[in-house]
Amino acid sequence: MTPSAVLVQLLNGLASASSLFFVAAGLSLIFGVTRIINFAHGSFYMLGLYLAYSLVDRFSAHIGFWPALLLAGPMLGLLGALVEALLLRRVYHAPELLQLLATFALVLVIKDATLWCWGAEDLLGPRAPGLGGAIDLLGRRFPAYDLLLIALGPVLLGLLTLLLRRTRWGTLVRAATQDREMAGALGVNQAWLFTSVFALGTMLAGLGGALQLPREPASLSLDLSSVGDAFVVVVVGGLGSVPGAFLAALLISEVKALCVALGTLHGFGLALPVSKLTLVAEFLVMAVVLVARPWGLMGKAPSSSRHRALEAPLQPSGPGLRASAVVVFLLLASLPWLSAGAPYVTVLAVDLLVAALFAASLHFIMGPAGLHSFGHAAYFGLGAYGAALLVLKAGWPMEAALVAAPLAAALGAMLLGWFAVRLSGVYLAMLTLAFAQIVWGITFQWDGFTGGSNGLTGVWPAAWLADKQVYFLLTLSAAAGGAWGLRRVLFSPFGYAMRAGRDSALRCEAIGINVLRVQWLAFVIAGGVAGIAGGLFAFSKGSISPDVMGVGRSVDALVMVLLGGVQTLSGPLVGAVVFTWLQDTVARSTDYWRALLGGVILLLVLAFPMGMVGFLRDAVWQLRGRPGGGAR
Amino acid sequence: MTALLQVRGLQRRFGGNLAVDGIDFHIDQGELLAMIGPNGAGKSTTFNLLNGQLRADGGTAWLGGRDLIGLRPREIWKQGVGRTFQIAETFASLSVVENVQMALLSAAGRVFDLWRAARDFQREQALGLLRDVGMQGQAERPCSVLAYGDVKRLELAIALANRPRLLLMDEPTAGMASAERHELMVLTRRLVAERGMAVLFTEHSMDVVFAHADRVIVLARGRLIATGRPAEIREHPAVQEAYFGTGLSFEKRRGAPQ
Amino acid sequence: MLRPLHATAVLLALIALPSAQAQVPIKIGEINSYKVQPAFLEPYRKGMDLAVEEINAAGGVNGRKVQLLTRDDNGNPGDAVRAAEELISNERVDVLMGGFLSNIGLALADFAKQKKFFYLASEPLTDKIVWGSGNRYTFRLRPSTYMQTAMLVPEAAKLKKKRWAVVYPNYEYGQSAVNTFRQLLKAAQPEVEFVAEQAPPLGKLDAGSVVQALADAKPDAIFNVLFGADLAKFVREGNTRGLFQGREVVSLLTGEPEYLDPLKDEAPNGWIVTGYPWYGLQTPEHKAFLTAYQGRYKDYPRVGSVVGYTAIKALAAGMIRAKGAETEKLVAAFSGLELMTPFGRASFRVQDHQSTMGAFVGKTRNDNGRGIMVDYRYLDGARFQPSDEDVSRLRPQ
Numbered sequence A: 001m002t003p004s005a006v007l008v009q010l011l012n013g014l015a016s017a018s019s020l021f022f023v024a025a026g027l028s029l030i031f032g033v034t035r036i037i038n039f040a041h042g043s044f045y046m047l048g049l050y051l052a053y054s055l056v057d058r059f060s061a062h063i064g065f066w067p068a069l070l071l072a073g074p075m076l077g078l079l080g081a082l083v084e085a086l087l088l089r090r091v092y093h094a095p096e097l098l099q100l101l102a103t104f105a106l107v108l109v110i111k112d113a114t115l116w117c118w119g120a121e122d123l124l125g126p127r128a129p130g131l132g133g134a135i136d137l138l139g140r141r142f143p144a145y146d147l148l149l150i151a152l153g154p155v156l157l158g159l160l161t162l163l164l165r166r167t168r169w170g171t172l173v174r175a176a177t178q179d180r181e182m183a184g185a186l187g188v189n190q191a192w193l194f195t196s197v198f199a200l201g202t203m204l205a206g207l208g209g210a211l212q213l214p215r216e217p218a219s220l221s222l223d224l225s226s227v228g229d230a231f232v233v234v235v236v237g238g239l240g241s242v243p244g245a246f247l248a249a250l251l252i253s254e255v256k257a258l259c260v261a262l263g264t265l266h267g268f269g270l271a272l273p274v275s276k277l278t279l280v281a282e283f284l285v286m287a288v289v290l291v292a293r294p295w296g297l298m299g300k301a302p303s304s305s306r307h308r309a310l311e312a313p314l315q316p317s318g319p320g321l322r323a324s325a326v327v328v329f330l331l332l333a334s335l336p337w338l339s340a341g342a343p344y345v346t347v348l349a350v351d352l353l354v355a356a357l358f359a360a361s362l363h364f365i366m367g368p369a370g371l372h373s374f375g376h377a378a379y380f381g382l383g384a385y386g387a388a389l390l391v392l393k394a395g396w397p398m399e400a401a402l403v404a405a406p407l408a409a410a411l412g413a414m415l416l417g418w419f420a421v422r423l424s425g426v427y428l429a430m431l432t433l434a435f436a437q438i439v440w441g442i443t444f445q446w447d448g449f450t451g452g453s454n455g456l457t458g459v460w461p462a463a464w465l466a467d468k469q470v471y472f473l474l475t476l477s478a479a480a481g482g483a484w485g486l487r488r489v490l491f492s493p494f495g496y497a498m499r500a501g502r503d504s505a506l507r508c509e510a511i512g513i514n515v516l517r518v519q520w521l522a523f524v525i526a527g528g529v530a531g532i533a534g535g536l537f538a539f540s541k542g543s544i545s546p547d548v549m550g551v552g553r554s555v556d557a558l559v560m561v562l563l564g565g566v567q568t569l570s571g572p573l574v575g576a577v578v579f580t581w582l583q584d585t586v587a588r589s590t591d592y593w594r595a596l597l598g599g600v601i602l603l604l605v606l607a608f609p610m611g612m613v614g615f616l617r618d619a620v621w622q623l624r625g626r627p628g629g630g631a632r
Numbered sequence B: 001m002t003a004l005l006q007v008r009g010l011q012r013r014f015g016g017n018l019a020v021d022g023i024d025f026h027i028d029q030g031e032l033l034a035m036i037g038p039n040g041a042g043k044s045t046t047f048n049l050l051n052g053q054l055r056a057d058g059g060t061a062w063l064g065g066r067d068l069i070g071l072r073p074r075e076i077w078k079q080g081v082g083r084t085f086q087i088a089e090t091f092a093s094l095s096v097v098e099n100v101q102m103a104l105l106s107a108a109g110r111v112f113d114l115w116r117a118a119r120d121f122q123r124e125q126a127l128g129l130l131r132d133v134g135m136q137g138q139a140e141r142p143c144s145v146l147a148y149g150d151v152k153r154l155e156l157a158i159a160l161a162n163r164p165r166l167l168l169m170d171e172p173t174a175g176m177a178s179a180e181r182h183e184l185m186v187l188t189r190r191l192v193a194e195r196g197m198a199v200l201f202t203e204h205s206m207d208v209v210f211a212h213a214d215r216v217i218v219l220a221r222g223r224l225i226a227t228g229r230p231a232e233i234r235e236h237p238a239v240q241e242a243y244f245g246t247g248l249s250f251e252k253r254r255g256a257p258q
Numbered sequence C: 001m002l003r004p005l006h007a008t009a010v011l012l013a014l015i016a017l018p019s020a021q022a023q024v025p026i027k028i029g030e031i032n033s034y035k036v037q038p039a040f041l042e043p044y045r046k047g048m049d050l051a052v053e054e055i056n057a058a059g060g061v062n063g064r065k066v067q068l069l070t071r072d073d074n075g076n077p078g079d080a081v082r083a084a085e086e087l088i089s090n091e092r093v094d095v096l097m098g099g100f101l102s103n104i105g106l107a108l109a110d111f112a113k114q115k116k117f118f119y120l121a122s123e124p125l126t127d128k129i130v131w132g133s134g135n136r137y138t139f140r141l142r143p144s145t146y147m148q149t150a151m152l153v154p155e156a157a158k159l160k161k162k163r164w165a166v167v168y169p170n171y172e173y174g175q176s177a178v179n180t181f182r183q184l185l186k187a188a189q190p191e192v193e194f195v196a197e198q199a200p201p202l203g204k205l206d207a208g209s210v211v212q213a214l215a216d217a218k219p220d221a222i223f224n225v226l227f228g229a230d231l232a233k234f235v236r237e238g239n240t241r242g243l244f245q246g247r248e249v250v251s252l253l254t255g256e257p258e259y260l261d262p263l264k265d266e267a268p269n270g271w272i273v274t275g276y277p278w279y280g281l282q283t284p285e286h287k288a289f290l291t292a293y294q295g296r297y298k299d300y301p302r303v304g305s306v307v308g309y310t311a312i313k314a315l316a317a318g319m320i321r322a323k324g325a326e327t328e329k330l331v332a333a334f335s336g337l338e339l340m341t342p343f344g345r346a347s348f349r350v351q352d353h354q355s356t357m358g359a360f361v362g363k364t365r366n367d368n369g370r371g372i373m374v375d376y377r378y379l380d381g382a383r384f385q386p387s388d389e390d391v392s393r394l395r396p397q
Ligand SMILES: Nc1ncnc2c1ncn2[C@@H]1O[C@H](COP(=O)(O)OP(=O)(O)OP(=O)(O)O)[C@@H](O)[C@H]1O
Pocket: B014, B017, B019, B037, B038, B039, B040, B041, B042, B043, B044, B045, B046, B086
């Protein structure tokens, strides 16, 4: 590779960095002020691109290409303001992360709405007039439009810096980013501030999308891929830091460009395909940055938020609850006989139970331990792959492999947990995501061992378990046992220590509790239980592929926990059952099932901001008049 | 008689700011030592150095043959040092008695017990500690609904759980009414006597200090500027200057020559 | 205890939605990633519906009407297997069909093997579905990755270019296409050299960097396996940066309307591609299909339409030959089954259950801002297969 080639590749990286920065800057601003983890940000980006396509298509002849293109920005800003004012504003006071659930529902709705409006085919826009060609640069042809993008990134950074430093509004935004309570004390009209920030952030996402019109087609998969990248950039840069986001976008884009430029490295008789690292390059960068700098490149340690929604002390189950648990268990255990005429019921029930156990394991670290994991599918996947590989490659009997599944997952959790517990909040969550993506990437690439993207087939249960009814009983025992075990741990000294560590790490350390070790073990336990779910899943399906540890599954688990209510012990079980069942039923009832599912989740979020079980519990307390009661 | 705690040359800087600037002092067993000084004098920083939450830049703090400097908070706790925080740190989602039980569990080395229920662990002892601080009536309430003064008392009970030799109390009476403050200090005095421990506390209310401390040390801008019995400190010119210099005063300091 | 039991019964009835009484119609259970891959699967669904209507208008199969039940697998194999269970146990379908993504196709094939249930893999391309993971109960309609790549190799060899670069999406489809291409081209033209390889993640091509890296390697020719949005980005960036000037490009699937049409005025000239030039085919069987399709939908067919249409027709033909829809009889009937497709005659091979349906190989041309294929020929899939020994070595017996 010649130096000029490297130089041009670095320029390519700059152009990508600018594109990335537009999306990430908006996300960072929104997070900084509202603390919302906005999954829908990528959907706004995607909408920006689609909208720009249509605007340019219809109006560029009348008002010119650029005005038509740029109009997409303000239109998206308006949409963002509406979403904030009509939807998100209603759930600010819900427990942490519930807003995330609302934005997840928005993703589903926007995706189907886009499909409905613009159709399924990719839409490639026209080239930018005047910038459609290339200029000669170091003996190569370099797109003129990329030069514009390269310039736009720093321009946006400058404008945002001016806005944040030189205006009253900017001062308020900065104050709110540093300390929400302080902003409240400043007498800010908080509602207005939130709406305006959300609108600005969304507008930037929309603009970012619109600016891609001359470079790539509008397609329906842009929402999730762009929001993933944007989150990585925001976290690597340091939450709420706009210059940090710029730096991170630069770093990640240049690393990718260099990976591509290096192609395949030859040495020591080996060929190392560096370009394939682009699969998970951003997550590798993020993992390295977070391990070295727990608050990102330019972030500050967050002022420890004492704003946590209050959780009531645990109450041991009374005779009523215990009796109803036994009744539910017995009812479930007799399901194969009750549903003899409808064998699909047991098939679906196996999936529901696996989902419930998986969600319970996520809740275990998310709720009581207060460690938000966005990559919980990694352990589910490690359990599934561990079991499958032991059967297929090591020739173990299926029963033994199933028992070993949680060990494989727990080992993974032990490795990641050691790094993760040193972080907190969203940084921790994103490190877990990075780990999951890296594990996913390895599984995806390692054809010879894990079957690569195709996965592994022939992972069927032993003969005596082949019957779905019997397998259901096995799953039920494992899921009930797992859930009961987790519950038991929560009532043990260790469970108390987990909650204590979440409530006050300072106090814990001052009474001799090693918080990091408690949290580490919590990771391992949660990972192990997720591994049981993964093993059960593998043998119930007969085949697995890398999507068992993909982001989608991690997000599903989050949704289940939040839907049921993160502050209740049975919430995740109920959330998992409702979500999986809804998905199964809704998917069969209409073509636009995603929008319907999103709509249902939105309604649930608005109706039950404490989660469904949280809502029930509060209702029961109201009736019994027990304001200080416990979490069941 | 050798001192229980012997601090020498303790130092800590934040950037260019010497928050604690080479201070020396000691505490004897059975003593109630007050550390006073204006806001930002370095009191909490000293506490954080002694309990291991902050790393010292220099100095030693010998407690019965062991230097605390360089140890982690939980190791210092094992050495028999309990503490309360300026802003009380308790476990909001546990009940009052569970807060104390948590400390007892830790003292018994049972934190990593995953199976037996924690609920009944040394409940009587926990209730006893709560009785000691006058909180037995609220044992079953969620910690999150307590009045602030009660939270501070609960914190004291937690800190007492492993029978410390030395108790560090950072503004134990902040946020309390005057009568309540004296009550708490009387209680502290009784605990000191019963348990044969020593207490180092900071306090902004001079009333409390002069009424209850055996000895007083005064910090200003990270330096130890005076030490002595309350009566001596009251008349100490450097102390008066330090307080008047900041505009903050010995509140309710009656009879000062001025 | 009566009440809970009663409630449970109602609940079960709700979940289970028991199927209509008599098994009068033949039920085809179809599973696909409709929501994840709508661009390819909407035309596919139209093709299926058209075939079902035609069959039923002509009196059905063996005197029974055909009923198609489709399920969305949400793009993941776990849901696909659950949908298969639901179709079999709840709906009591007679056969399973579908799949687009390779991993889902393989999961369904393995499920079919385990349950000893007939499965026609309509769309998935992976070679494994008939070879490494092939089984008695699984048949595949669409020409495989191997076949379509093999169709391009003779054309690539004719170019007599020495330095080749390859670019492909980083997953099994891309990898196996490139491996096959390398292997076959080396066999046909031993002096070839592969000077650059780029494998961007599917759907996340950094077009600028990749095009630059390929250009810097100064290849004489490029083998491309990118498709969809990646292809559009690649072509536009390549055009801007002059990557394709003075270079030959051989490109898999790019002539399919699904991928060529979205390129619009970027459509490249002179790429050697596999595809489907529906606008130029004059055979009676295609004319009949085209007329029926356009009449029904006021839209032109894509490859997916042909695959969906043919898959249903193939099932019907198999059931007629089997005189029923029982799995074992169907398996026997499908081995060597001859059928007519809009592309011409095809059959299901006895050796590996792969159909011999072929594809068109030709060159792309930008025809006034619209990509079309020219100079194309239909290549019969039967001719682009490894030797029978190789197949029997690959396929578990
Ligand atoms: N974590 C920190 N980082 C930087 N500076 C700090 C930090 N903690 C304390 N300081 C500074 O060190 C000095 C001493 O602070 P400290 O909290 O010890 O004072 P204090 O005597 O406890 O005051 P107060 O009576 O208000 O509690 C102050 O100037 C403070 O700003």
